[in-house]
Amino acid sequence: MKDLSLFLGCVIPNRYPGIEKATRLVLDRLGIKWSELKEASCCPAPGIFRSFDKVTWLAIAARNIVLAEENNTDILTICNGCFSSLMDANNMLKNDEALRNEVNMHLNKIDKDYKGTIEIRHIIEFLHNEIGAKNLNKLIERPLELRVAVHYGCHLLKPTKDRLLGGWECPVFFDELVEATGAKSIPYEGKTSCCGAGGGVRSSMLETSFKMTEYKLLGIKKAGVDCIVEACPFCHLQYDGGQVELEKAGKQYNIPVVHYSQLLGLAFGFTPVEVGLHLNAIRSPDFEAMIAQIQKKGMS
Amino acid sequence: MKNSEILTCFQCGTCTGSCPSGKYTSLNVRRIIKDSIKKDISEQLDLWMCTTCYNCQERCPRGIKVTDAILSLREKAVKNGKILPAHRAVCKFLIEMGHAVPIDDIHIAIREKIGLAQPETVTKYPRALKDVKTLLASTGFDELIK
Numbered sequence: 494m495k496d497l498s499l500f501l502g503c504v505i506p507n508r509y510p511g512i513e514k515a516t517r518l519v520l521d522r523l524g525i526k527w528s529e530l531k532e533a534s535c536c537p538a539p540g541i542f543r544s545f546d547k548v549t550w551l552a553i554a555a556r557n558i559v560l561a562e563e564n565n566t567d568i569l570t571i572c573n574g575c576f577s578s579l580m581d582a583n584n585m586l587k588n589d590e591a592l593r594n595e596v597n598m599h600l601n602k603i604d605k606d607y608k609g610t611i612e613i614r615h616i617i618e619f620l621h622n623e624i625g626a627k628n629l630n631k632l633i634e635r636p637l638e639l640r641v642a643v644h645y646g647c648h649l650l651k652p653t654k655d656r657l658l659g660g661w662e663c664p665v666f667f668d669e670l671v672e673a674t675g676a677k678s679i680p681y682e683g684k685t686s687c688c689g690a691g692g693g694v695r696s697s698m699l700e701t702s703f704k705m706t707e708y709k710l711l712g713i714k715k716a717g718v719d720c721i722v723e724a725c726p727f728c729h730l731q732y733d734g735g736q737v738e739l740e741k742a743g744k745q746y747n748i749p750v751v752h753y754s755q756l757l758g759l760a761f762g763f764t765p766v767e768v769g770l771h772l773n774a775i776r777s778p779d780f781e782a783m784i785a786q787i788q789k790k791g792m793s
Numbered sequence: 794m795k796n797s798e799i800l801t802c803f804q805c806g807t808c809t810g811s812c813p814s815g816k817y818t819s820l821n822v823r824r825i826i827k828d829s830i831k832k833d834i835s836e837q838l839d840l841w842m843c844t845t846c847y848n849c850q851e852r853c854p855r856g857i858k859v860t861d862a863i864l865s866l867r868e869k870a871v872k873n874g875k876i877l878p879a880h881r882a883v884c885k886f887l888i889e890m891g892h893a894v895p896i897d898d899i900h901i902a903i904r905e906k907i908g909l910a911q912p913e914t915v916t917k918y919p920r921a922l923k924d925v926k927t928l929l930a931s932t933g934f935d936e937l938i939k
Contacts, residue, residue, distance in 0.1 A: 503894035506912035510904045513912075529913040532921035534891040540845055541880050541893065544867035549934040553887075556928060599931045603924040651847035652860075661851060687813045692845035694814065697879040701842060704817035769907060 494623070495611065497569040498530035498561045500579070503538070504726035505571060509752070511769010512726055516571050516616070516754040518768065522761050523624070523632070527569065533557050536570075536578040539648070540693040543578065551592065552599045554582035555607045559600065567612045569619060571754060573725035574691070577648035580613040584655055615649060617667050617724045617753060618658060626669035633760045635788050636675025639720060641756075642713040642748075643668050643678045644732075646725040647687050661685060670753065671722055674760035682712035688723075690731035699738070706735040710746045719780055720749040722756050737774045749773065749780045759784060799862060801855045802826050808849035808859050818842045822849050822859060825866070835870035841877060876938060884938040891915035891925045 499520070505512045520527050534553060535542075542550040558579060561568045570576040586593045587609040597607055620629060650661040658666060662685060668678040689695065689705030710732070713721060721732055733750040740746075750773060751759075758768035765771060765784050808822035809815050815822065820842040828834050840863065849859040876884075883893050896916050904910070915922040929935050 501912055501914060503892040506904075506914060506916075507892065507894050507896040507900055510900065510907060510909050514907055514909060531913045532915060532918045532924075533913075534915045534921070534925045535887055535893045537887060538883075538893045541883050542887070544845075544864050545871045545876075545880075545884065546932065546934055546937060547864075547868060549929065549932040549937075552928050552932050553925065556924065599928055602931050603927050605924075647844070647846040647848075651851055653851060661847075687844045687846040687848075689813070689844060692843050693841060693877075693880055693883075694844050696883055697841060697877045701814070701818055702844075705813050705844070708813070708816070772903060772907075 495565060495567045496526040496528070497614065498564055498566040499527050500530050500533055500536070500557065500568045500570050500575055502570070502572045502575040502726070503535050504730055509726050509729060509769070509772060511772040512571065512729070512752045512754055515752065515758040515763070515768035518763055519754055519757045519761060528564075528566070530557070530560055530568065532560055536575040538574055539578045539581070540574070540691050541696070544693060548595060548599075550578070551582050551586065551596050554578050555586060555596050555600055556603070556605060558583055558611065558613075559605045559607055562608055562610050565610075567614055569614050569616060571616050571724070571752070572727065573615070573646040573648040574727050576613065576615040581655060583609070583611075583613050615724070617649060617670060620670055621658075621666040626673040629670065630673040633674055634762050635760055637756070637760050637784075637787055639676040639783070640679050640718045641671050641676045642681050642716060642718040642721045643671050643684070644688065644709070644721055644723040644728055645685060646723055646728045647691060649724060650685070667724065667753075671756065674756055676722075676756070679716045679718050681716035681718075683709055684712070688728040688731040689735075690727050695727075695731060702731065703735055703738060706731055707739060707744070710736070710739070710748065713748060714746055718748070719783060720751050722751050722753055724753045726752065733774050747775060747777055749775055749777045759788070762788060764788070798857055799826060799830060802857055803855065805854060807852050807854060811848040811852045812843075813846060813848065814842045814844055822863070826857070826859065826862065829862070829866055833869070833873070834866060835873040835875050840867055840870060871937065881938055884934075888926065888929055888935050888938075891922045
């Protein structure tokens with residue numbers, strides 16, 4: 494296995510940097526050999542750019558992949574959108590010579606050449622396949638006694654023929670990683686349904702996208718959980734920012750949203766501030782008090 | 794995608810029934826597939842209501858790559874000049890900043906506060922941003938969204 498280059502994307506460094514910080518902390522704690530992928534751009538976002546022009550989408554994705562090829566590292570993504578664009582582009586370019594030649598013609602203008610020598614990983618897929626929930630559980634210092642609604646997000650799972658993570662209707666691998674932290678994954682209606690943000694819907698039809706988000710939030714609220722855990726900053730933004738927008742329409746959910754890097758960070762004993770929970774739009778004093786109490790108990 | 798694949802659609806409606814957007818919007822994937830065989834549907838706003846969740850593609854009993862078909866239909870709409878203003882704005886961010894969601898002063902300040910330097914992305918490296926711009930010009934993307 495190659496060392497990893499951390500691919501930041503757009504939403505994490507530029508809107509939720511707390512997730513970036515949490516990821517750095519947990520990768521170091523796990524002893525994973527990683528470095529930042531310098532000079533990377535937008536993946537580019539699958540919803541809009543893949544819809545607009547396939548060759549452009551491939552060329553920008555290929556440039557990011559080549560940056561990692563030059564370091565002889567695999568790419569680690571912490572966003573389902575980045576995972577989707579980079580993995581799908583990588584598969585297409587590896588398997589389609591004509592397309593590869595066309596993209597390389599563009600890349601050659603910036604002295605780059607796609608070779609197809611690396612793999613694209615996602616933090617959830619990586620932890621599941623390389624470490625495993627059982628081994629991860631052994632490393633946990635402060636078991637998090639939380640009730641959690643796990644949201645996989647569409648592009649972590651689908652298309653299933655490319656993701657190779659099993660079926661998408663009732664997946665378990667992410668739930669197992671959540672439960673490895675001591676939390677309990679609570680079933681809820683619409684668990685594998687979309688958050689509503691993807692495909693360029695959030696950017697062009699915000700209210701429409703929130704209808705899908707609200708369906709999710711209703712199911713999650715009914716299940717009675719302490720927080721939502723996801724592994725995609727775009728889903729994170731949709732749930733966190735979406736609740737603020739819904740509040741303006743008099744609909745209160747007040748469910749904290751936590752990226753898995755942040756959850757794992759908390760289980761490793763990092764404080765809510767260290768993992769950037771305070772940077773969410775939706776703050777819950779009750780949730781933060783609960784975390785503080787769990788962490789205090791872990792200390793004694 | 795080959796047109797012959799689309800032609801195997803027997804209009805069962807599993808795609809529409811599996812669509813999280815269609816529950817709330819006028820998006821009817823079954824009809825989009827049907828219409829796309831007969832005519833140019835570049836004008837249809839419904840095309841842009843798909844979140845690309847892939848439920849339809851996963852469940853299609855004929856194995857039609859339904860979501861990929863929607864992406865191709867969108868690409869055709871864009872080539873016909875049908876670009877939503879919000880999407881054009883996101884494309885311009887990519888062309889100018891190398892990011893669909895670029896950094897702003899508020900988040901530079903937040904990063905500093907939590908001990909993070911400037912992201913190690915094109916934001917920090919002007920030469921890398923120039924490469925991205927060269928690529929977008931080379932593929933004709935900047936012309937496409939003008």
